[in-house]
Amino acid sequence: MNITVNITVKLRRQTSRHSEPTYQIFHIEADPDRTTVLDALIKIQNEQDGSIGFRRNCRNAICGSCSMRINGQSGLACQKQIGEVMGENDTELVIEPMQNLPVIKDLIVDMTKFWDNLAKVDPYVSTASRQISKTEFLQTPEQRAKLQAAANCILCGSCYSECNTAAISDRFVGPHALAKAYRIMADNRDDRTEERIQKYNESGFVWDCTRCYNCNEVCPVEVQPLDRISQIKHEILANPDLPESTAQRHRHTMVDLVKEDGWIDESKFGVRVVGDNFRDLKGLLSIFPLGIRMVLSGKMPYPWQFQKSEGAIEARALIEAIEKAKNR
Template sequence: MNITVKLHRQPSRTSEPTYQTFEIEADPTRTTVLDVLIRIQSEQDGSVGFRRNCRNAICGSCAMRINGRSGLACQKHISEVMGEHDTELVIEPMQNLPVIKDLIVDMTKFWDNLHKVDPYVSTASRQISKTEYLQTPAQRAKLQAAANCILCGSCYSECNSAAVSDRFVGPHALAKAYRVMADNRDDRTEERVEKYNESGFVWDCTRCYNCNEVCPVEVQPLDRISQIKHEILANRDLPESMPQRHRHTLLDLVKEDGWIDESKFAVRLVSDDFKDLKALLGIFPVGIRMLLSGKIPYPWQFKKSEGAAETKALIEAIASAKNK
């Protein structure tokens, strides 16, 4: 089969990106994207730049965007990434990181963000004199998914929050953060929960699900982020942050009415039920515009859900079961 490859080219950091087209003959069911790149580099243009190493989806070096979706070039066969009606195989560098050359990106920010979560079992807990620190199969299973992360960068490349916020550490870092939190050998869990409750960590995640979709080794970073959130919400000693209040306010309103009364939501969330009048005045103009445009109902228009009582009973039953 003749395959048209549209390849992102950028000779240096300061160069304007362009695309170069190559034609290559390959069996789409047996040829990987990395095979294609190696053949282009060895047979047609030796200046093409990309990273590769193990060719077994272990090292993560060959992460790139393939037909608009990040993944490992060594793992993806042509038949997987080219749809029935696709005419080109488009290969580009990962997003959210500066390009050094062609498909090679500067991973400095990626590694710096990882270090922000301190993804190592604490030194103090490893000071063991005579025997190993053993784990049961159940204890190991708790952290297994996060431990599978190969730090390829695919999730970071597709992260919407990382695209718009320099402070967000990224799904890769938070997956590793949960891996340490879930490890019974670590002795800094409380400190970690407090840290990850700060701005730039779990509450900055937009829950777009892209990280789960592209992860090549099924770490499911969004699930790990959610698990950290559960640990934060279970810690009643932490001062209530705005994201926590958002969650509590939403839950309280659903318990009261069966669904959310938007006219109450902003007042409770931002002003803490009129305790912060300055904050309330700050959202007043927005609230008026939303009322006039029909985005939220007038207070006298809102009606409780017919199943409000059942909804409240269900929420309370779940909360009771969790506390046992």
């Protein structure tokens, strides 16, 4: 049974990338359990204000065109029912453009940076692997399964819109690009795996991710970008030929300290990671002011005050068991 109710839509409007945004209120009659956010926008555009700008195409969560922020979270307007995104205490349906990209008009954003960052990971099977041969480029079901999740990405931009690192860093390529990066790394037909691992170990790629999980939460097709980023990190850490970067040393030091004490001793952590165990004088000097502030504010225990965890032995045994299983 259809239940039509009055829904208040609060729409962010912006005439150009240089203008100040404003909010405009619209009212529509709709069934919240049968009406998508995109349906609502089309209804407003057709019946109340034809000047509203937004992108749409397939209306089936395939093309990714209608990505926008809906009640504070990015997603596909064609996929979200109004009743799904409006909580019990919500009085308005708030619709805004994606974040981390400049607005062209209303809900339309400039995707240039998004596409440029994707190009940085070179998301294509290598040319040498695609030389025409007399046979097909066959894959077994097992080989295909390794890249299936990443291959589902429709490049809608929802993950990039919610990415905390992209909000503050121009160099980070973004979760969408790294999901595609893993898709190529996992493809057995590509012959540039080693080169790719070296590239993604550089600044601006996987180690800049803050692991906030926002990308996983908003992905409309379950690509789980953070999981794909973690898989690239595992490939990097498993490569003994790569020079150890600060990011790699950070990961190794965390594990080593937990193995030693059951938890992390902050007085050792910075020295080992940034100072490279007293081998990097410049790194040591860079964290010296922070160390002083931590001591003065009581945030860092003195070596004689630090107490090992009561579960240190169990933690060490667990880590060693995992390492042994991985090396089989």
